Amino acid sequence: MFYWFLKWVAIGPLLRLVFRPQTEGIENVPDEGPALLVCNHLSYADWLFMPLTLPRRVTFVAKAEYFTTPGLKGWFQRKFFAGAGQVPIDRSGASAAEGALTSAQRVLDKGELFGIFPEGTRSHDGKLYRGKTGVARLALLTGVPVIPTAVVGTDVVAPPGKKFGRVTRPVVRFGRPLDFSRYEGLENDRYILRSVTDEIMYEIMTLSGQEYVDLYATRAKEQAKERAKEAKDDESSAAERSRAS
Template identity: 45%
Template sequence: MGGGPLYPLSRMTVAPLLRAVWRPQVEGRDNVPRTGGVLIASNHLSFIDSVVIPLVAPRKVVFLAKVEYFTGKGVKGVASRSWFNAMGMIPVEREDSRAAVNSLDQALRVLREGEAFGIYPEGTRSRDGRLYRGRVGVAHLAMEAGVPVVPTGVIGTPEVQPIGTNVPRLAKVTVKFGAPLTFGEEFKSMPAGKARRVATDRIMDAIAQLSGQERASSYNERPAG
């Protein structure tokens, strides 16, 4: 799922070129299981995060992307659609009233097919650099699909593509993959809501250790308009 026949070509051509240009530093690459469903749960600082993580991961990582990237017209639309397909991304209607449910359904399908799915527990990009409280969808997915979560810290991507800009810049980027987290018997004895909250908080604690970000006690909300 995600990418189709374009993905192997992108992995062999575009990915090495971008790595050569950016030269991202990668830590803990061996922490990512090579097979089976797995969640890559990362902090989120820039749009480019969804490009950098798949570039440096040892296997394909599927992310969701808003459907507008796949429906543009003309040469620009074709280029955008080809790029996002090549990167293995899946279109999702984010403004629909069922967007959250549809996104979880898509993610579960990916995980149950034995693929790696990338998720940002904060829900949207941090505009002030702090790490916000995680939403419990990440724990729901891990428990429902029975897959491990690899906490991931991305550093430096705001300098590559600051919010509000379209053209990437050269800047130092680091991606840190932490040890996988699993949520087994201890969590089965808890009420479902509490289990998801506790598991999500553990995931966010691990991400914070990797990213070194200041913590925010609130949820991160999408800007109005």
């Protein structure tokens, strides 16, 4: 009940009034039964706007810290994230991927919708990065429909590194369900998992219009930081040479 209060009475109407999100392909999401919503990840606001366009609850995994903070702030935080369809997962350990997989299976076994961001982290530059194969393994283990999903414009509302950017109308696009039943029983074949993941990412790319980069987002961020550091060092060296001359 708290989820419906949160969505329709508290935050939902405000977000709809201010941002007026647009939806395309909502008929591709089943009215009942389990489905896996696989989405690109431009902003921390993605998990708010994507479910907002649907009449059904969408569950995601969230950092365990959101559920363990003590005090009054922690109580409100737990209520907020639990009500918004988040389930806690410790993402710091080696078993994080398995924990997320188990949580997702529980949600899908109950006939609900589960949302996942296969890039694993937000895009720092608006490009679409290589998907992690956990999404394929989950799809093959559960056999549920896979709905490729794209959010567009959330990185304008909440750009990387900022809490808020500017008001725009985000668009949420739901693609036609993908069926991977032909790969049943092959959830441990790494070549099949990569093939399924790449197929899903291709559909997301088509829906979002993003440029695709065949590199994991975490590595891309590291490279961007390395280039920024090198550029800064070069500037410092040039300034020192200028002063010396």
